[in-house]
Amino acid sequence: MMSVLKFPLQMLSERNPLRLVRGGFRPMWIGLALLLALSSGCAYRMEALSQKLADQQRQIGILQRENIEIKSRLEEQKTNSFLLDKRVKENNDRLGEIQARLQSLEVGLGEIKGTLEEMRVSSGRVPTAPAPSAAAPIAPLPGAAAPEAAPSAPELSAAAPGVKPSPEMISPPPPGPLGSEELYNKAMKFLKAGEAGQAILEFEKYVREFPHSELADNAQYWIGEAYYVRKEFSRALAEFQKVLTNFPRGDKVPDALYKMGLSYLEMGQKEKAKAELRKLISRYPGSAPASLARKKMTELSK
Numbered sequence: 293m294m295s296v297l298k299f300p301l302q303m304l305s306e307r308n309p310l311r312l313v314r315g316g317f318r319p320m321w322i323g324l325a326l327l328l329a330l331s332s333g334c335a336y337r338m339e340a341l342s343q344k345l346a347d348q349q350r351q352i353g354i355l356q357r358e359n360i361e362i363k364s365r366l367e368e369q370k371t372n373s374f375l376l377d378k379r380v381k382e383n384n385d386r387l388g389e390i391q392a393r394l395q396s397l398e399v400g401l402g403e404i405k406g407t408l409e410e411m412r413v414s415s416g417r418v419p420t421a422p423a424p425s426a427a428a429p430i431a432p433l434p435g436a437a438a439p440e441a442a443p444s445a446p447e448l449s450a451a452a453p454g455v456k457p458s459p460e461m462i463s464p465p466p467p468g469p470l471g472s473e474e475l476y477n478k479a480m481k482f483l484k485a486g487e488a489g490q491a492i493l494e495f496e497k498y499v500r501e502f503p504h505s506e507l508a509d510n511a512q513y514w515i516g517e518a519y520y521v522r523k524e525f526s527r528a529l530a531e532f533q534k535v536l537t538n539f540p541r542g543d544k545v546p547d548a549l550y551k552m553g554l555s556y557l558e559m560g561q562k563e564k565a566k567a568e569l570r571k572l573i574s575r576y577p578g579s580a581p582a583s584l585a586r587k588k589m590t591e592l593s594k
Contacts, residue, residue: 360517361484367480371476374507472498472501478494483517495515499512503538509544513535513547515531515534516530525555529559535548536549546581547581549571550569550585553569553588573585
């Protein structure tokens with residue numbers, strides 16, 4: 293600043309001092325004062341804009357964390373609801389199995405009764421032991437050995453000639469494993485706590501150990517979400533792609549497509565991002581991610 297002022301003062305000092313005082317000195321100082329005021333105002337404005345930008349970045353970070361927390365809560369509620377429905381279905385299946393076994397047992401006893409009746413007619417005499425009845429069991433004679441327990445439905449069908457096992461006598465295969473609820477919830481807790489690296493390890497373990505469970509596609513999606521939070525967008529893109537490849541009918545496919553579009557945007561590949569968002573809107577037009585994709589496409593078109 294001193295060097296800036298020194299040059300005009302030297303020029304003015306070589307001229308008439310009285311003229312310098314009367315006419316030329318005052319306008320020059322006024323100009324310099326205005327220049328200083330403008331430069332200080334610009335610096336103050338830049339500092340204010342920088343502070344505003346930092347505040348907005350902090351707010352974005354807070355909103356992102358809240359978004360993850362809300363998603364994780366919805367995921368937990370969905371998991372609990374799924375487990376409750378599964379338990380109800382298991383109880384209903386077990387009740388139906390018991391009823392089917394009772395029915396098959398009655399059918400088998402009826403077949404045995406018919407066989408004994410045929411033997412009585414063919415031999416022309418009544419057998420000494422009456423036919424067994426489900427309503428009135430045979431009482432053992434005094435001193436006689438206790439009768440053996442009635443065989444199960446499949447054994448009765450095999451003992452009676454010409455009797456084929458009914459469909460009710462065949463137990464259905466057990467359902468596919470749901471997976472470890474504790475392991476899945478543990479991984480979600482790590483993700484909610486901001487420990488994305490540990491959450492990735494737990495979700496990968498879940499997918500590895502329970503690849504055919506109902507929550508396997510959810511676990512794979514959250515692996516990509518954890519990488520996205522860590523700003524490893526290329527790795528997140530690869531993990532979201534696994535949702536589409538390994539679980540094409542899973543309910544996390546629309547979410548994965550949306551986050552693939554956002555990952556491409558973060559990587560600076562705008563056209564690929566648009567392609568993924570269009571794919572989402574075309575395949576799943578009524579989904580919540582498709583609604584978000586439409587808003588994003590509107591923003592990108594501006």
